[in-house]
Amino acid sequence: MPVCPNCKYEYVEGIKLCADCNVELVDPSDLEKPVVLNEKDWVVVYSTDQEYKAEMLKDNLESAGIEANILSQQDHNFPAPGNFSVVKLLVKKEDADSAVAFIEDTNKESKEE
Numbered sequence: 001m002p003v004c005p006n007c008k009y010e011y012v013e014g015i016k017l018c019a020d021c022n023v024e025l026v027d028p029s030d031l032e033k034p035v036v037l038n039e040k041d042w043v044v045v046y047s048t049d050q051e052y053k054a055e056m057l058k059d060n061l062e063s064a065g066i067e068a069n070i071l072s073q074q075d076h077n078f079p080a081p082g083n084f085s086v087v088k089l090l091v092k093k094e095d096a097d098s099a100v101a102f103i104e105d106t107n108k109e110s111k112e113e
């Protein structure tokens with residue numbers, strides 16, 4: 001899975017850019033140190049600047065039985081310049097694939113306005 005060389009967040013396959021740092025994601029083997037988020041191994045499956053979207057997806061994921069966590073930059077003190085409103089939606093690694101599929105479905109539906 002790609003990681004951000006700046007903030008060290010791990011992203012799911014297919015995401016090319018870290019929304020916080022605006023830098024290209026790299027292969028973890030390109031980093032000097034292994035990426036450790038925490039003992040539960042959460043990965044970022046979605047990031048947005050609209051917190052309500054993240055909240056909505058979290059509720060949807062949880063009702064589908066997928067444990068999800070929201071991390072907003074206000075809670076996190078890494079020094080990222082600029083945008084302070086980025087909200088990340090994280091799930092456990094083993095749930096990442098189903099979470100991504102779920103989010104894609106949700107986004108498709110919400111586009112039909």
Ligand SMILES: [Zn+2]
Pocket residue numbers: 004005006007008009018019020021022
């Ligand atoms: Zn980053």
